[in-house]
Amino acid sequence: MMISFKKGYGLLFFISILLLSFQNTEAQKNGAITTARQTESLNKNWKFHLGSANNPEKDFSYGIVRNFTIAGGGGGAVTPKFDDSKWRTVNVPHDWAVELPFEYHKHFDVQSHGYRPVGGFYPENSVGWYRKKFSVEKEKEGQRFVLRFEGVYRDFKLWVNNNYIGGNFGGYTESSFDITDFIEFDKENLIVLRVDATQYEGWFYEGAGIYRNVALETFTPVHIPEYGVYVYAKVEKSQAKVVAQTTVKNQEGKIAECTVSSYVMDAKGTQVTPTRTEKLKIKNNETQQVEQNFSIKNPLLWGLNTPNLYRLVSIVKKDGKIIDNIETEFGVRTFDYNATTGFSLNGESMKIKGMCVHQDHAGVGSAVPDALVYYRIKLLKEMGVNAYRCSHNPPSKSVLEACDKLGMMVMDEIRVIGTGKENLDQFERLVKRDRNHASIMLWSLGNEETGVQNTDLGRRMAHTLVQRQKELDPSRLSTYGGNNGINFKGINQEMDVRGFNYHIKELDDYHKEHPTQPIVFSEVSSMVSSRGMYAKDSIKGYLPDYDLNKPGWGQRAEEWWKFTVDRPWLMGGFVWTGFDYRGEPTPFTWPNVNSHFGIMDVCGFPKNTYYYYQSWWTDKDVIKIYPHWNGHKAGDKVNVWCNTNADEVELFLNGKSLGKKTMPRNSHLEWDVIYEPGKLEAVGLKNGKTIRTAVETTSAPYQLVLTPDRQAINADGNDVSVINVTVLDKQGREIPDAMNLIQFQLKGNATILGVGNGDPSSHEADKCMDGNWKRSLFNGKCQIILQSMEQAGEFTLTATAEGVQAAAVSIIMKK
Known part of the structure; x- marks a missing residue:
């Protein structure tokens, strides 16, 4: 993670800024490290208005004015003189799709996107315009200026001061634009984006708009460029061998002589390695890379319960003065994928207890603020989850920063497999942006590419991507989420780790045929339930909140987990999904507008299966009984479930024992209870300790x-x-x-x-x-x-x- 005087990025950046306050040896030698590098948040005070995908008059004349003909000669909403006083003021992250009312449409893609009226059927809602004014001090003239968009959904065009700068096609890919030549100093500058969300990328809710952070970065002409630091560590006995690659770019207009110095600090700000320095002589508009090696004795390892992080400090000096400085967090840890013994972290054998996660949340759609990302991942940790799959697209940077700090492994995934210029560029940007994060355990090169996954075309593309991944990041392996079962040909031939999406009955046979390939459930379960509901309602679209219902391809929670723990060679898996998400309302359609797959709902409120996983994925004292004790009729037979990791449980209704049962490992308990209002209580014994819970018949809301x-x-x-x-x-x-x-x-x-x-x-x-x-x-x-x-x-x-x-x-x- 880059730490560089950021303004206002929420809790995670606040933590990062605190880290900067620590003194270090280099700072003591040279005074405080002050450079021209700054990062200013541009999240606030954008003007926004819907345009139109098919009507130029409603699209501020876009398509009929000359926006691409001559420099500075655009028309309509891209011009500084355009009156946007009647446009709405918004802050980013912003998702305009979540603001729209639900609307029924019979087409599958509209259903799968949660019945929000965005996409090809809704041209009047599928284009949005953003305008943002900002100023730059005259004192900064001579610096370089880059606009960074962490995520815009989807295809956008960018103008600065009426000059077309460029665009970005991928709705999940970070993009940056050097706007140095277009800056007006001590004057008002104008950024304009036209965002076109007409074309879907996925088959799930994707939102629309500038839904991640925006920043203006400033640095000197001789500088460390975008993604210009790569650091990783190998553990050898009681030492960590750290490899740091630093790239420097010269845009000064002449040959530049400089030095690159690097060293490693621990989280307390103590320098733990010597400083390495290399001299460089760089021609104009060229880059040079240096590799510097360090050794950390008795390193503090990054782990699930001890997410220790180090910082590589990279300093560029010219004429004896510091002109650029970047601090990059990384972790020292060892992932091992073994086809016989399964997965281990830092030599500790464990199962991957993962969840697949889409990026939207209740109330905000896909525009999830950094602190809310942190909140969601903390909920997963409390359940016992140790791994997060980015399904099915590159995550926000805040996801990875939170996982680094909280101790959550990550499967980092591209949106679509491909090696054409656009897709390959998106893949390379993903790997370069994310490769320093301690949390990333695997790169995922795609998901359920049914058109090519069994073909030689798929194999060739996968081969290219795997080879490029190893060039950019030799420290990790790749996988792919395949729903093609025992099939080995095509994409699977190239994978270091075989990812199985479901097809649980074929797993043993595949392992016998390919005993040297590690295997993980890249996607599993797909159990469906609705929080707090205890009867199926096909009209309103609800399912009972038990581990009972699953689609044809899926497994119940208990089914897949028992299967997994019985096979040492199976590394574990990623449950579909950690949270409910908008769209994909399987097994229903309208009026359902979001999924039922989540172990938590779209707000992060736990469903009952949450407590099954918490029972067997944590050491906490867990005991949970359900259903609640309201709304039943006297004399009804009620099926009562208990999720717990107690050794035995006795159930009481209004003080009368209904029997004691022994808890089978990785299972649950059930009683059929004749209902009477009052108090239903479960008393468990765990390692000689009593744990208890109860549900009661309540009275009116008060x-x-x-x-x-x-x-x-x-x-x-x-x-x-x-x-x-x-x-x-x-x-x-x-x-x-x-x-x-x-x-x-x-x-x-x-x-x-x-x-x-x-x-x-x-x-x-x-x-x-x-x-x-x-x-x-x-x-x-x-x-x-x-x-x-x-x-x-x-x-x-x-x-x-x-x-x-x-x-x-x-x-x-x-x-």
Whole structure:
């Protein structure tokens, strides 16, 4: 990760900036390291308006004015004189698709994208225009300036000061543009983007707009270029051999003589290696690379519970002065993939307990702020997940930064396999951007490419990508998510690690035929359920919240996990999916608008299967019984499940024992209980320790409760507060089937980003564009997400509902 005086990127960048405060040996020699390199967030105050994919009059004359004919001669919305005063002001990350109402369409692609009216059938909603003004001080003249877009969905064109700069085709690929020649100093500068989301890339919700961070980077003409530092470590006995490759580019207009110095620091800021220095003489517009080697004695290893990170400090000096400085975090660890004994991290054998994850969240769509990314990955860690698959596209940088810091391994994945100029360039940018991250365990070269995966064309493309990956990053291996079972020909021939998507019955035969190829479930399970529902409803689109239902290709949680732990050679797998996501409402269609695959819903509220995984993937004391004890009729037979890692469990109804059962490992317990209202309690014995849980019949809703993820957030304009809403009865018991409509009022220096409740069939607004923020509870829960402003202080959120006591919570914002 690059750490370079960033402004306002939320919790993760706040942590990064704190790291910069540590003193180091080089700084002591030369004074504080101050260079021209700066990174300024451009997330705030963009003007936005929908255009049109098929009507130039509604698209600000795009297509009929001369935007590409002569330099500085564009027309319509790209010109500085264009009046955008009636456009809406938005901050990025921004997803305009999540703001649109749901709309039924019979076409599969609209269904799979969550019935949001964006794409080829909706030209009036599929183009968006963004305009942003910024200024640059005269003192910076002579520097280089680069605009960086971490993610724009999808195909966009960029103008600066009425000059066409370029574009980016991939909706998930980071892009950057050198705009040095177009900067006006001490004057207003204008950035204009036309974003076209007409063409889908995936078969799932993808959003629309500038949905990741934007920044302006400034540095000297002699500098470390984009992705110009690569560092990795090999562990040899009690030492780590660190290899650092640093590239320097000269854009000074003449031959430049400089030095590159590098050393390694630990997380406390202590220099742990000598400084290595190389002299360079670089012609104009050329680059040179140096390789420097270090040794760290008794290194602190990066692991799941001890995510230790080091920092490579790279310093460029010219005429004895520091002109560029980059600090790159990396980890020292060893991944081993063995076709006989399975997977190990730092010599410790373990199963990959992974989850596939799409990038959208309730309330915000695909525009997920950095701090919310951190929140989601923390939820996965609490479940016992140790690996995150980026399904099926390159992740945001914040995903990898959070995984580095929290101790979560990552399978980093491209959107589509291909070796044409566009796809190969996207692949190379992905590897170069991400290769320094400690968390990345595997590169995934694609997913279910049914058109080519069994063909020689697929094999040739895979061969090219694997070879290029090893050139750019020799420290890791590659895999591919194949849904072609026992088939070895095509893409699978080239894979270091064979990725199986499902096809569980063919796995043993494949292993016998290919005993030297390590195997992982790149995708598995696809069990479907709806949080808090206990009966199938094919009209409204709900499934029982048990580990019972699966599509034809899938497996129940218990089924695949038992299969996996019984095979030492099988490395583990990635469950489809960690969270529900928009689109793919299998096995239903309208009115369903999001999936049922998640172990958590779109808000991150756990479904019951969460506790199955937590029981067997963690050492926590886990005991959970369900269903809740409301809504049944006296005399009904209720199937009660218990997920626990206790040795034995006894079930009680209103104090009467219903029997004691021994817990089979990696399984669950069941009782058929004749319903009567009251208290159903499970008492477990684990290693001689009593653990217990209960569900009770509740009375009428009495009081709302607001539960924030944190009591204080950063007043940086980017940090977020996730506040979950529940309702209690008069006895203080949470009501699990409450469906009250909640109204929200906000006072203070914050903005509301969105609301959600995890209901896969809800058509309520995620973004209340009229300012009247509200959301219904779904089975007792909903969620509201707020973002800080840049002023210290506090904000107060109040929640009200008809017939119940209101609740309020205050959050402090700290500078």
